[in-house]
Each structure stands twice: as C-alpha cells, then as structure tokens.
Amino acid sequence: MRELNGAARHRIGFTLNGRAVSGWAEPRLLLTDFLRQELGETGTHVGCEHGICGACTIRIDGRAVRGCLYLAVQADGREVQTVEGLADPDGALNALQRAFRKHHALQCGYCTPGLLMSLTDLFARTPRPSEAQILDVVGGHLCRCTGYAGIMAAAREVAAEP
Amino acid sequence: MCFGLVATPPVRYNRTTPREGREPARIMTEIAARHVGQPTERTEDLRLLRGRGQYADDLAVSPRTVHAAILRSPHAHAEIVSIDAKAALSLPGVIAVVTGEDVQALTDPFLVALRQPLHQWSLAVGRVRYVGEPVALVLADDRYLAEDALDLLSVSYRELPVALDPAEAAQEDAPLVHEAAGTNLVSVRDFSYGDPDGAFAAADRRIALTTRFPRHSYMPIENFVVVAEYHEGDGAWDVLANFQGPYSTHPVMARALRVPGARLRLRTPRDSGGSFGIKLAVFPYIVLMAIAARMAGRPVKWVEDRYEHLLAANSCPERVTTIEAAVRDDGTITALRFDQLEDYGAYLRAPMPGPLYRMHGAMTGAYDIPNLAITSKIVVTNRMPAGLVRGFGGPQLYFALERLIQRVAVELDLDPLDVIRKNLIPAHAFPYRAAAGALYDSGDYAKAIEIATGDGRLDDLIRRRDAARAEGRLYGIGFAAVVEPGMSNMGYLSTLLTTEARERAGPKNGAISLATVNVDPLGAVSVSADCMPQGQGHETVLAQIVADQLGLAPDEIAVNLAHDTGKDPWSIAAGTYSCRFTPGTAVAVHKAARQLRDKLARIASNTLNLRPDDLVFTGARIQARDNPDNAVAFARAAGVAHWAPATLPDGMAPGLRETAAWTPPELAAPTEGDHINTSLTYGFVFDMCGVEVDPITAQVRIDRYVTMHDSGKLLNPLLAEGQVLGAFAQGVGTALHEEFVYDSEGSFLTATFADYLVPTVNEVPRPEILHMESPSPFTPLGAKGAGEGNCLATPACLANAVADALGIADPQLPMTPKRLHALMAARDEPAP
Known part of the structure; x- marks a missing residue:
C-alpha cells in the first residue's frame, strides 16, 4: 500500500473518460475538487458535500459514487467516468442525453450531470430496468427545478429502447 | 436616495432608440409566428448535457486569486466581546482576517426600505443577531487552508436574551433585536378599501381562521x-457573482461600498444552478468580498457550502395571518379582513418587506369582493434574515385565503366548489x-374551473373519496383558486409608506x-438582455x-445572457424574479427585433424598389410578398448598414444594433387611497386533488392532482410545462416536508439535507396539467408570468384536502x- 504524508502533495494519476490524466493532491483533497480545480473538468458539480444531493455523482471502475465523499488519492490508478465522457465519440449527444433534452428533464442543469451518471450506471448493469429500479436511482438525487417528471420520462424512454 | 421614475406616456412605448434622429413610421411587414408558441427543445441543453455549462464556479479566475471562508455565529443573540485572530494569521498560507471593525470602517450599512435604524453590514458589527451570521472572514491560498484558519479564530461572546417567535417578539416586553429601533414591531400599516366595517356589520356570518x-x-x-477584484487605478470593483436581481439592489451595494454605481461592475455568468429568488441574497457577500479584495490587494473568491446555505442564506418570511370573512348564508363573501404579522428575521435586507406587499393590490385573489381591510405588521426576530423565495408573498396569502374558503364551506355546509364559484370574478x-x-x-375563471373539473375528473375524485371512505380510509378532496401575478410594479413597495412619506420620496x-x-x-444575429436565467430556458x-x-x-440567433x-442594458427592475421574463424582458427583445426588422425593411425596399409594407422576412431572405423571386438575402441587406452607410435611406442611423426599452403604463404609483396595481399580468390557476x-x-399520499393554468399566450409550451412541474414539486415540499426549525435558544436544527427534507421523486407525483389561453391585452406578446402558480396553489390545495380527509380545522x-x-x-x- 502506498504511504501518504498528510502535509504533502502527491502525484495522482487515473484514466478519465478513457484518457490518462494526472495531477497533485493532498491526501484530504476531495475528488470533486481535484476534478474541477486540478484537472479543470468542471462538468461534475458540487451541491451539498455530504453525499445527499447527488449532483457530484461519477463512476469509478464502473460503479456510481459520490465524488464529494471520495478522496482524490483513492482514485489513483482507477477508471473514472464523468459527464464529459458521455457523448458519442463524434461529439453527438448519446441516447440518454437526447432523451433528457426531448423530455425537458433539465432546467438549470446543475443536478443533471449526477443524474446522467447514476442513470448511465443503472443502464450499464440493467439495460431494461423496471419502474421501481428507475425510481430507486432517481430517488437518490435532488432536483429543484423539474419536479422529476421529465427525468422519469427520459429514463423510461431509454429503458424501452431496443 | 430616490429611484423614482416618472410615468412614461403610452405613445413612447413603440420604440426608443435615442441614437436615431427621428422616429420612422411603423412599418407593417408581415410577421408569421412560426416559432413562438412551439415546444422548441432548448439550446441551453446542448452545453449543459455535455458538462460544459458556464456556472460561476467554472469560470477562470486570475492566478492571484485568494480564497475566503466565513466564521459564523453560534449564538442567536450576543455581544461580540473580542476577536483574536493571531493564531489564524500565523498559519502558513493565511493572508488576512476581516472583521466587523474593518467592515464598519470601510462600508456603510445597507439601505433599508423602512425608515428604521436596523443597521446591517456584511459582517456582524458589535453584536450577532442570528445563528449563522457572518462574524469574520479568512483569506488564504486555498479554501482548505482558509477553513483550517477558521478553527483558530477565537471569538468571545456575551449572550443576550432572544426573540424568536413572531407573536412573542412583537410583544412590548420582548428582548429587542435592534435596541436603537426601540421595538421589534418595526412597521404597522392599516388599509381599508370599500366599506369593510359596514359589510361585517351587515353579514349573516363572520368566519375566521x-x-x-x-x-x-x-x-x-x-x-x-462571488469573485471580487478591486482595481486601485480607477477605484472600481469588478465582481462576478451568481446574483439574480432585482438590480434595484445594485445601488444598495454601491452605496454600501461608497462608490458611484459605475464603479461597481457586476457580472453574472451565463449559467446559474437554480435560484427561485434565493440568489438575490448573495448581495451582502458581494460587498463583503469586495471589501476583502480591496484590503488584500488581490482578487477574492468565495464559494458558499451547503451548511452555510441552509444555516444563513435565505428563508421566506414566516407569516401569521388572521383572516376573517363577512359572509351571507348563501356563501357570498362581502368583505375580507386580514391581520398579517410577518417575521423578517434579524435584518430587513433590500428589497424586504417585499413579500408582505407584493400581493397587496390583489389580496382578494380570484374573488369579486369589494370590501377589504388589511393590517400589515413587520416584526424582527433572532433568526436568519428573510428574502425572496419563489411565490414571494403569494403562498402566504393563498394559504390563508383558500383555507378560509374551505372553512366557509364547512361552516355553512356548502360544497367548497360552490363557494369558489359563487365568489369568482365574472x-x-x-x-x-x-x-x-x-x-x-x-x-x-369559471370556464377554467369548468374545464378542470370536466371530462369526469371531478367525478373520479369523488368516486375515489367515496370508495375510500366506505372502507373507513381517510380520504379528502381539496381545491384552490389562485391569481398568479407576473412582473412586479417597482412602486409596490412604497405602499408600505404613508401617502405623505411617499410624496416626500417621489x-x-x-x-x-x-x-x-x-x-x-x-x-449574424445576437441578443443581450436584462435577465439572469437560472434554468427557465x-x-x-x-x-x-x-x-x-x-x-x-x-x-441562427445567438443568445448569451451572461450580464x-x-x-x-439594465435598469432597476433587471433580473429574473417575480415572473418578469415573459411580460418584461421578452417584450423588450421583441421590440428591439421589430425595430431591426423595420430598419432592414427600409433598406431592402431601396434595393428591391418596393414599399417596406410589401416585404416579407422568411428563410433568411427579405422578399416581395407576391413575388418570392424578387428578394434580397437577409445577410446582404444587413451588410448595407455596415459597409455602405452613405446609401442608407435618409435619416437612418448606420449599423444594426437596436436597444429597446419597455415599461407598461398600467403600472402606476400607489394612489392617495393606497390603491396599487402590484403586477402587470395576472394568470389564473385552479388546482384540485x-x-x-x-x-x-399519518403520512399523506397524493392520489390524484389536477392543475389548470391560464398564463395567457404560451411562448413555449414545453418550457411552460416545466415551470408548472417544478413549482408543483416545490409546493409539495412546502405542504408536506420543508421547514427551517430553530430550538428555544435560536439554534438552527435543519442544517443538512438529512434534516431539511427536499422532496425526491418518490414524494412528487406527476400532476395532470391543463392549459387555456386568455392573452394579456397589456403586453405585445399576450404572455403572462407562469413560473410561480403552483407555489401559491399547491400548499393550500393539499391542506384543504387533508382538512377534508381528517375533518380538522387547522392543518x-x-x-x-x-x-x-x-x-x-x-x-x-x-x-371530558
């Protein structure tokens, strides 16, 4: 196991959306702050920093996690996926993103990256989720703008796609 | 200071472009509404869905920037005896500590709408008055270090007695929140319209709650x-903040900083992560960070965290309303009497007490009630200062008024819907x-209710209730009829003052x-405007x-509303609040585009040798109405104004940039008799559930919810529906979940999302939404404000349903x- 000095900055490297990245982090630096401030990837948003609102949700090694409850040093050597990595390789919106737009599933867009990542995680492990499974995932996020109706409609549409 | 405006005569509204020498005649080129009214998908989504939004915390800052953290009061009321910053300042990476003494020396207290000594600075000066009040600011190389330093600040307090409950705080012997004011009850105003005393004397019944x-x-x-920088060379600040307006607060900030407004440059980012009124309350922090930047000689950045936000950012005022109706036995209401006591917390921040007066002209709601008495009282307490929250005085009014309507029905043994119908404005x-x-x-209104209750919707609710009750279950039906105001009259707050005081102020x-x-x-076309969108599209x-x-x-239209x-362009009403976008900013944009169109039509008429009236604009061409082949490309006509100004028609200004201003004549100042048209547009919402x-x-399950809206002409039905759905979810939160709770000493008990319950998808069903369109005759687009209706209607509608389910009078x-x-x-x- 790598030894860390609490007062020192450490070189951290991981794969972000398929690309090798690295930067410097004190052991206490949150992964959200590392992504946003050290790497300049500001798509991951910070809403509550106590794990409830879900805006900062990202995927690490294929599992959804709260970026605000994860230290940057814990991500060393892992595969990290964020909202910036969702669009198709040619830059076009993917099916989930298109469904969000069609169903007006976002207004201010601040909670949206977290919801997109949680639903991406759901569809990755359960391509045809039930209504209850979708509710369970969306229920882990706070959205203040939409009343969730558009989010549910978008998720149902993707769940029903062949 | 007077921000008074002189009423503009209607004739000037058509256009105002001072750069042009004279007013060209209105050109009646044909306009087809191809896009307005369509459920167009949003352009904003293309960046937001990719994680490429431009929120305030995403934007680049100067490498010289330092980071701020705020120490907050643990006491609801206390004297600050001393602040020892030595240990904090000795921490490597810490640059400065700012205290109330600095703020008092370098700034003036914020202006207050009331002529009362309720002095507030951006940090506590001498005394703290609510838990969470900013006491000191630390600047450091990064936020983590700044928070470390907060732990090393040592503040000694002497605790004082607290005033928390609004009614108790209003008593004469209550501890004073502001000693200089001599009372916590800082404003009492009585209003009377028609003959309320006569109507109450003649009433069959008086029903109150x-x-x-x-x-x-x-x-x-x-x-x-907030990111603030001070430019020593020109004595001016440059601030970026996710502020939402109203910009009547800009002079308040500039006055506090002791500079002319032009030396407080305030920029807002293109994207804002929601606001719902709340981000007005960033303004004291703008002043605080501005002062800190000047003291440090470096740009200062502050990002509030959720704990701070819950504890101290903003709250709607608490309102205690006693409402009484003079009623005939058939359910006709002949008079209303309101006694309103509103708690604004420790300070009256601009533009408070807005919620108490924003609905003032419309206190009779959807009903034709000619006699009205209102007593409006303002109390200060040792709780966080109140401010804008979506609905802004409307939820407080309608919770009382629509609960009363239900009580009238119960007391007279009438159907609540019949009481509503009997009193509706025809x-x-x-x-x-x-x-x-x-x-x-x-x-x-009657037609809206007919549509909402029709198609078996009401019958279905009654069937569900009867079936549930037959099984002994607790089921109830609720209604609420609500008038939804859009775009506030900037004069409404002056109703707070006496006629004489208003005359003195202008x-x-x-x-x-x-x-x-x-x-x-x-x-290529681009647009800028005086609104700060927070997700509305x-x-x-x-x-x-x-x-x-x-x-x-x-x-083909580039719209960037970073401001x-x-x-x-901006004036005091600028911002995104109180549903001013559709009746306000959208109209100004419409007018500016129309001015450009008139200008381009005149240019094209020269080229095509046709009268401007015979031209149509379509498919990026300007063409003869009856001969599409006789046309000039839009881009070519535009080029003339730039490349060949000498060929322009006589009197036409060169270039193609039009700024339009709009203020509707219906928004007059309060009359001598305190009549005030508080808003420009009035939509209608009818809810039943x-x-x-x-x-x-004892959990409440929403079985079925129907919400009917008349918001005039809908500019984009997809986005209008989004506004309804969002406001509904917030109304559900108000009705069933959300409350800021203080203990008996004024400590704050709801400072995390585990304690303060924002509804999730599991608490918010999808309501059935219905629309009808009664275009507003007072705006060129016919559109009304549409963003707040369910914040007004839903808490009252759900409370009425619960009252019906449980047979209780006081939910x-x-x-x-x-x-x-x-x-x-x-x-x-x-x-017993």
Whole structure:
C-alpha cells in the first residue's frame, strides 16, 4: 500500500473518460475538487458535500459514487467516468442525453450531470430496468427545478429502447 | 436616495432608440409566428448535457486569486466581546482576517426600505443577531487552508436574551433585536378599501381562521459564488457573482461600498444552478468580498457550502395571518379582513418587506369582493434574515385565503366548489380592478374551473373519496383558486409608506425592461438582455421571438445572457424574479427585433424598389410578398448598414444594433387611497386533488392532482410545462416536508439535507396539467408570468384536502406525520 504524508502533495494519476490524466493532491483533497480545480473538468458539480444531493455523482471502475465523499488519492490508478465522457465519440449527444433534452428533464442543469451518471450506471448493469429500479436511482438525487417528471420520462424512454 | 421614475406616456412605448434622429413610421411587414408558441427543445441543453455549462464556479479566475471562508455565529443573540485572530494569521498560507471593525470602517450599512435604524453590514458589527451570521472572514491560498484558519479564530461572546417567535417578539416586553429601533414591531400599516366595517356589520356570518406560514427556502442546488477584484487605478470593483436581481439592489451595494454605481461592475455568468429568488441574497457577500479584495490587494473568491446555505442564506418570511370573512348564508363573501404579522428575521435586507406587499393590490385573489381591510405588521426576530423565495408573498396569502374558503364551506355546509364559484370574478368584468387596486388583465375563471373539473375528473375524485371512505380510509378532496401575478410594479413597495412619506420620496412605479439585438456585417444575429436565467430556458425563448421577427431559424440567433452592468442594458427592475421574463424582458427583445426588422425593411425596399409594407422576412431572405423571386438575402441587406452607410435611406442611423426599452403604463404609483396595481399580468390557476392520510403513519399520499393554468399566450409550451412541474414539486415540499426549525435558544436544527427534507421523486407525483389561453391585452406578446402558480396553489390545495380527509380545522404547514398525528390524536380523544 502506498504511504501518504498528510502535509504533502502527491502525484495522482487515473484514466478519465478513457484518457490518462494526472495531477497533485493532498491526501484530504476531495475528488470533486481535484476534478474541477486540478484537472479543470468542471462538468461534475458540487451541491451539498455530504453525499445527499447527488449532483457530484461519477463512476469509478464502473460503479456510481459520490465524488464529494471520495478522496482524490483513492482514485489513483482507477477508471473514472464523468459527464464529459458521455457523448458519442463524434461529439453527438448519446441516447440518454437526447432523451433528457426531448423530455425537458433539465432546467438549470446543475443536478443533471449526477443524474446522467447514476442513470448511465443503472443502464450499464440493467439495460431494461423496471419502474421501481428507475425510481430507486432517481430517488437518490435532488432536483429543484423539474419536479422529476421529465427525468422519469427520459429514463423510461431509454429503458424501452431496443 | 430616490429611484423614482416618472410615468412614461403610452405613445413612447413603440420604440426608443435615442441614437436615431427621428422616429420612422411603423412599418407593417408581415410577421408569421412560426416559432413562438412551439415546444422548441432548448439550446441551453446542448452545453449543459455535455458538462460544459458556464456556472460561476467554472469560470477562470486570475492566478492571484485568494480564497475566503466565513466564521459564523453560534449564538442567536450576543455581544461580540473580542476577536483574536493571531493564531489564524500565523498559519502558513493565511493572508488576512476581516472583521466587523474593518467592515464598519470601510462600508456603510445597507439601505433599508423602512425608515428604521436596523443597521446591517456584511459582517456582524458589535453584536450577532442570528445563528449563522457572518462574524469574520479568512483569506488564504486555498479554501482548505482558509477553513483550517477558521478553527483558530477565537471569538468571545456575551449572550443576550432572544426573540424568536413572531407573536412573542412583537410583544412590548420582548428582548429587542435592534435596541436603537426601540421595538421589534418595526412597521404597522392599516388599509381599508370599500366599506369593510359596514359589510361585517351587515353579514349573516363572520368566519375566521389563523394560519402560520412556515420558514423554508426553495434553495437551489448551486450555492452562492462571488469573485471580487478591486482595481486601485480607477477605484472600481469588478465582481462576478451568481446574483439574480432585482438590480434595484445594485445601488444598495454601491452605496454600501461608497462608490458611484459605475464603479461597481457586476457580472453574472451565463449559467446559474437554480435560484427561485434565493440568489438575490448573495448581495451582502458581494460587498463583503469586495471589501476583502480591496484590503488584500488581490482578487477574492468565495464559494458558499451547503451548511452555510441552509444555516444563513435565505428563508421566506414566516407569516401569521388572521383572516376573517363577512359572509351571507348563501356563501357570498362581502368583505375580507386580514391581520398579517410577518417575521423578517434579524435584518430587513433590500428589497424586504417585499413579500408582505407584493400581493397587496390583489389580496382578494380570484374573488369579486369589494370590501377589504388589511393590517400589515413587520416584526424582527433572532433568526436568519428573510428574502425572496419563489411565490414571494403569494403562498402566504393563498394559504390563508383558500383555507378560509374551505372553512366557509364547512361552516355553512356548502360544497367548497360552490363557494369558489359563487365568489369568482365574472368573465365579463375583465380588465377587472380589484378592491386594493390590482388591474387583472384577462381571464375566464369559471370556464377554467369548468374545464378542470370536466371530462369526469371531478367525478373520479369523488368516486375515489367515496370508495375510500366506505372502507373507513381517510380520504379528502381539496381545491384552490389562485391569481398568479407576473412582473412586479417597482412602486409596490412604497405602499408600505404613508401617502405623505411617499410624496416626500417621489413617485415610484413602472418596471423597465431593456434588451439589445445586434446584426453583424454578415447578417449574424445576437441578443443581450436584462435577465439572469437560472434554468427557465430564456435563451431558447428569445431565439424563437427574434427568429419570427427576422425570418430566420432560432438556431441562427445567438443568445448569451451572461450580464455585465458595465456593458449590457439594465435598469432597476433587471433580473429574473417575480415572473418578469415573459411580460418584461421578452417584450423588450421583441421590440428591439421589430425595430431591426423595420430598419432592414427600409433598406431592402431601396434595393428591391418596393414599399417596406410589401416585404416579407422568411428563410433568411427579405422578399416581395407576391413575388418570392424578387428578394434580397437577409445577410446582404444587413451588410448595407455596415459597409455602405452613405446609401442608407435618409435619416437612418448606420449599423444594426437596436436597444429597446419597455415599461407598461398600467403600472402606476400607489394612489392617495393606497390603491396599487402590484403586477402587470395576472394568470389564473385552479388546482384540485385527492389525498389519503395513513391512519397509522399519518403520512399523506397524493392520489390524484389536477392543475389548470391560464398564463395567457404560451411562448413555449414545453418550457411552460416545466415551470408548472417544478413549482408543483416545490409546493409539495412546502405542504408536506420543508421547514427551517430553530430550538428555544435560536439554534438552527435543519442544517443538512438529512434534516431539511427536499422532496425526491418518490414524494412528487406527476400532476395532470391543463392549459387555456386568455392573452394579456397589456403586453405585445399576450404572455403572462407562469413560473410561480403552483407555489401559491399547491400548499393550500393539499391542506384543504387533508382538512377534508381528517375533518380538522387547522392543518399547519408542513403537514408532517408528526404534526398530523398530533391533530388526529386530539380529534380522536373523547370529550371530558
């Protein structure tokens, strides 16, 4: 196991959306702050920093996690996926993103990256989720703008796609 | 200081471009509404869905920037005896500590709408008055270090007695929040319209109830962000913040900083992560960070965290209302009497006490009630200062008024819907002047209710209720009829003052919107305007409006609503609040685009040798109405104004940049008799629902919810529906979940999302939404404000349904299981 000095900055490297990245982090630096401030990837948003609102949700090694409850040093050597990595390789919106737009599933867009990542995680492990499974995932996020109706409609549409 | 405006005569509204020498005649080119009214998908989504939004905390800052953290008061009321910053300052990486003494030396207290000594600075000066009040600011190389230093600050307090409950705080012997004011009850105003005393004397019945509307906040998921820099060379500040307006607060900030407004450049980012009124309250922090930046000689960045936000950012005021109706036995209400006590917390921040007066002209709601008495009282307490929260005085009013309507029905043994119908303003009465002065623009309330209850919807609710009750279950039906105001009269707050005081201060009225549309030498169109969108989709709607005017496609219109007070159009009403976008900014953009169209038509008429009236704008061409082949490309006509100004028609200014201003004449100043048309547009919302209360857990389940809206012409139905859905979810939160709770010493008990319950998808069903359109005659687009209706209607509608389900008279908000359980237990207790 790598030894860390609490007062020192450490070189951290991981794969972000398929690309090798690295930067410097004190052991206490949150992964959200590392992504946003050290790497300049500001798509991951910070809403509550106590794990409830879900805006900062990202995927690490294929599992959804709260970026605000994860230290940057814990991500060393892992595969990290964020909202910036969702669009198709040619830059076009993917099916989930298109469904969000069609169903007006976002207004201010601040909670949206977290919801997109949680639903991406759901569809990755359960391509045809039930209504209850979708509710369970969306229920882990706070959205203040939409009343969730558009989010549910978008998720149902993707769940029903062949 | 007087921000008074002189009423502008209607004739000037058509256009105002001072740069042009004279006013050209209105050109009647044909305009097809191809895009306005369509459910166009949003252009904003294309960046937001990719994680490429431009929120305040995403934007680059100077490498010299330092980071701020705030120490906050642990006491609800205390003297600050001393602040020892030595240990904090000795921490490596810490640059400065700012205290109340610095702030008192370098700034003036914020202006207050009342002539009362309720001094507030951006940090506590001498005394703290609520838990969470900023006491000191630490600047350090990064935020982590700044927070480390907070732990090393040592503050000694001497605790004082607290005033928390609004009614108790209003008593004469209550501890004083501001000693200099000599009382906590800082304003009492009595109003009378018609003959309320006569109507009450003649009434068959007098029916009254008291409601308490609780403190809460529709807090956005993005917290406050401020980046401030001081430019020594020109003695001016440059601030970026996710502020939302109203910009009547800009002079308040500039005055506090002791500079002319032009030396406080305030920029807002293109994207804001929600606001719902809340981000007005970033303004004291703008002043604080500005002072800190000047002291440090470096730019200062502060990002609020959720704990700070819950603790101290903003709350709606708590209102205790006693409302009484003079009623005939048939359910006709002949008079209303309101006694309103509103708690604004420790300070009266601008533009408070807005919520108490924003609905003033429209206190009679959807009903034709000619006699009205209102007593409006303002109390200060040792709780966080109140401010803007979506609905802004409307939820407080309608919780009392619509609960009263239900009580009238119960007491007279009438159907609540019959009491509503009997008192509704009739369709033929529009435009309708309400008792206290509101001029309702258009509507057909009875028809809206007929549509909502039709198609078996009401029958279904009754069937569900009857079936549930037959099984012994607790099921109730609720209704609420609500008039939804849009775009505030900037003069309404002066109703707070006596007629004499208003005369001394000068008249205040109107609501100015400003927008600029620009066409570049190659025909590319861009728009800037005086709104700060927080997710409403303003970019998309404005592109639809301009596209229709200029015969282009919406995606050919570049709209960037990042705003800069140094460069973009604005006046005091600027901002995104109180549903001013559709009746305000959208109209200004429409007018600016129309001015450009008129200009381009005259240019093209020269080229094509046709009268401007014979031209149509379509498909990026300007062409003869009856011969599409006789045409000039839009871009070519635009180029003439840039490349060949000498060939322009006589008197035409070169270039293609039009700024339009709009203020409607209906928004007059309060009259001598205190009549005030508080808003420009008045939509209508009718809600009905069925709920079931679990007899064991006392949880409320929303079984079916129908919401009917008349918001005039819908500019984009997809986005209008989004506004309804969002406001509904917030209304559900108010009704069932959300409340800021303090203990008996004023400590704050709801400072995490585990304690303060924002509804998730599991708590928010999808309501059935219905629309009808009664276009407003007072705006060129016919559109009304549409963003707040369910914040007004839903808490009242759900409370009425719960009251019906449980047979109780006093369902208080939020109707949590704990509260309902107590009410059910009291109801079930046998009489002694």
